[in-house]
Amino acid sequence: MSSTDKVFAGSIPKIYDEYLVPLIFAHYAADIARRVAALSPSTLLETAAGTxxxxRAVTAALPPGIRYVATDLNEPMLAIAAQRQADDNRITWRPADATALPFDDAAFDVVCCQFGAMFFPDRIKGYAEAKRVLRPEGTFVFNVWDRIEENVFADEATAVLGKIFPDDPPRFMARTPHGxxxxxxxxxxxxxxxxxxxxIETLPAVSRAPTPEYVAFAYCQGTPLRNEIEARDASKLEAATDAVAEAIRMRHGPGPVEARIQALVITARP
Known part of the structure; x- marks a missing residue:
């Protein structure tokens, strides 16, 4: 993992939340929420909560009396999440590292994590921490992206950027989210x-956007892919975004556009 792969800063968190969440995350968030609600937890921990x-999906699916702790290592992302649910007193927002959780043993009925495990520097340690804070009959529910070839827009964006920067292709999407x-x-x-x-269940879905430009902006400017583009040539950010949009337009039409996405959903118990 590159040192920039976990940097969600500057304008990235806001763009991520406004563009990427509806594009690829909302469907899987609803799936996680259904699975968590079916477990009827009274205490719930979310790691790598992002924005x-x-x-939002889980709290909409659970009753008022739950205790919900939402954590993320990246404070700018967590700040957006907290702002969007500032009036929900069931939630405690806390910056925390999923591989070194600041909670007691056996403190939660369920631990959930959406598309965060790929970013853990030590996944086994992160999983061991989830197990440590779970009660003996607790459940760990999380998901990860499938290989990039099963996630069409991400694959297409990566291919276009490889042509723009052939000597040092930006590989964030393939390396980390889909790695x-x-x-x-x-x-x-x-x-x-x-x-x-x-x-471990394979769960395909469809990613939809109003225009190719929406997709390109989401990926190129709402993820750490932006950091990679700017590290190579900051003056090419807009041109790179436009090139990705044009490639999507050529393959999928001027919009609305849709393409396959696919994830793995994992449920684990001690």
Missing amino acids: GAVT YHDKAVINADLEQAGFRHIS
């Missing part, structure tokens, strides 16, 4: 962390 896509998709590896990591009852 709160799952937090942890081997089911055998995920299962082995969870087992090493102490989980024994593990299920």
